[in-house]
Amino acid sequence: MMKCPVCGKKVIRVEISDQRFHFVDFDDKSTSPFKVHLDAETQPIGMLFRHEEGLCDLQPEHDLFNPLFDLFVFGSGELTEEIADLLND
Numbered sequence: 001m002m003k004c005p006v007c008g009k010k011v012i013r014v015e016i017s018d019q020r021f022h023f024v025d026f027d028d029k030s031t032s033p034f035k036v037h038l039d040a041e042t043q044p045i046g047m048l049f050r051h052e053e054g055l056c057d058l059q060p061e062h063d064l065f066n067p068l069f070d071l072f073v074f075g076s077g078e079l080t081e082e083i084a085d086l087l088n089d
Helices: 065-074 081-087
Strands: 013-026 034-050 055-058
Touching: 013 065, 034 065, 065 081
Parallel strands: none
Antiparallel strands: 013 034, 034 055
């Protein structure tokens, strides 16, 4: 179970929005004319925390947004005491 970082209610689902950027590099000296880098960069947009009744919106400006994004999307990042409290309720 998780507690919502916005209102404290029980969270049943987190919906994460992001933009993915892909890059194509060209190198005249390479045997291949180009190299594609899929998902080379990720830009977080927002997070919705769904409750049994209603939802809360967490924007990138919030202090916990980036640590939660890194944890949920990349499975990495520091598990701070504040985040651990939200996850262990």
